[in-house]
Amino acid sequence: MLSLSFYKMLHLSGLFILMMSLGALCFIPKNTFDPQQRGTRKLLAALNGIAALVVFVAGFGMMAKLKIHPWPLWFYYKVFVWIMFSMSPFFAKLWSPRIVILFYSFLAVLTVYVITVKPF
Numbered sequence: 001m002l003s004l005s006f007y008k009m010l011h012l013s014g015l016f017i018l019m020m021s022l023g024a025l026c027f028i029p030k031n032t033f034d035p036q037q038r039g040t041r042k043l044l045a046a047l048n049g050i051a052a053l054v055v056f057v058a059g060f061g062m063m064a065k066l067k068i069h070p071w072p073l074w075f076y077y078k079v080f081v082w083i084m085f086s087m088s089p090f091f092a093k094l095w096s097p098r099i100v101i102l103f104y105s106f107l108a109v110l111t112v113y114v115i116t117v118k119p120f
Helices: 004-026 035-066 073-086 088-094 097-117
Strands: none
Touching: 004 035, 004 088, 004 097, 035 073, 035 088, 073 088, 073 097, 088 097
């Protein structure tokens, strides 16, 4: 059985990689004809998906390790945030980079608040 600190380290590492891939996706042109930039965009989107999977597995591993059942409301909020971050390559292609960065920065700050204070 894996330790709680391992799950935390895996969860935070996945979040770091997720945010870095999202930031890099924002600075690659959306409609480019350069095959190298298209390949880089695909690689970053795949990295985003892999990091989202790592965050998901490590998060549920921590919940199982802490034996938190039934799930509190803040956990459902975290699942919603995970879905939003998993869809970030789609939004990075759809919205302007400034809006993407502001939206996901606000979402990250709000999530940190919800996790530390647990208002619900």
